[in-house]
Amino acid sequence: MEHKDMENKKELVVSAIENGTVIDHIPAEVVYKVVRILELSLHNDEVLIGTNLESKKLGKKGIIKIKNKYFRQSEIDKIAIAAPMATLIEIKNYQKVVKRQVEIPDVLYSTVKCINPNCITNIEDIPSKLSVVEKNPLKVRCHYCEKTQEPMLDVK
Numbered sequence: 001m002e003h004k005d006m007e008n009k010k011e012l013v014v015s016a017i018e019n020g021t022v023i024d025h026i027p028a029e030v031v032y033k034v035v036r037i038l039e040l041s042l043h044n045d046e047v048l049i050g051t052n053l054e055s056k057k058l059g060k061k062g063i064i065k066i067k068n069k070y071f072r073q074s075e076i077d078k079i080a081i082a083a084p085m086a087t088l089i090e091i092k093n094y095q096k097v098v099k100r101q102v103e104i105p106d107v108l109y110s111t112v113k114c115i116n117p118n119c120i121t122n123i124e125d126i127p128s129k130l131s132v133v134e135k136n137p138l139k140v141r142c143h144y145c146e147k148t149q150e151p152m153l154d155v156k
Helices: 003-010 028-037 073-082
Strands: 020-027 047-055 059-067 087-092 095-101 107-109 129-135 138-142
Touching: 020 028, 028 047, 028 059, 028 073, 073 107
Parallel strands: none
Antiparallel strands: 020 059, 020 087, 047 059, 087 095, 107 129, 129 138
16 A cells, blocks of 8 residues: 555544534543533534544544534533633634634623522522632632532533
């Protein structure tokens, strides 16, 4: 077999998406957590998941391609909490239109659940509001009960 043929066999081709979002640079160990918190099993179009892929930056990384899906800010915040190194790439007509690093916001609204069972957000129908007090490791403080905690993503 020629050397050129061997090179081609080493490459894996994952189909491009016409429209949608690519989440890249996800640490391999949290790929399925991102799938779960974004409820991608309920998405009615293609969802391509790659994990344990070679990465110079992370060692092993994951990638998720979601056809015909663009994320709201609250969903992007969830990605940032689970995978702060992730990159979001929006695709339209097979072209990259936006590429950005996710960022942990200073305040999380209805994204993270307070761990205090006596907090009003867990007793009444009040959306959670937590302030980020530390980004690495991530620690948040509840606006209502002032409990400091590691974030627990609220998956409904």
